[in-house]
Amino acid sequence: MKKNDRHPFRAIGLMSAITSQLVGCTLVGLFGGRWADRQLDSEPIFLIIGLLLGLAAGVFATLKTVRRFFEE
Incomplete structure (x- = not known):
């Protein structure tokens, strides 16, 4: 990425995407595992x-997003 192409809103977008992917995937796995435990005792x-x-x-999705961000 060129130095002139850096915009603060792109950085904010990247950070919010990373946060939502990590938290979202973790919560889905957590609640899915909890549901399976209740069903199977x-x-x-x-x-x-x-x-x-x-x-x-979450880590895989984050790495994919960061890689795509820096390829542009």
Whole structure:
């Protein structure tokens, strides 16, 4: 990215996208694992699996967004 192409609104957009992806994916994994635990009566196992999968999906989506942002 050229120095002249840097705009504060683009940076704000990138940071809000990163935050929403990390938090959103983590919450979906957390609540999905919690729901699966309640359905199968296996308390913490699916909660932990869902949390880890949500974090991994959030990091993957964040890396993809940042890579696309800096390619432009």
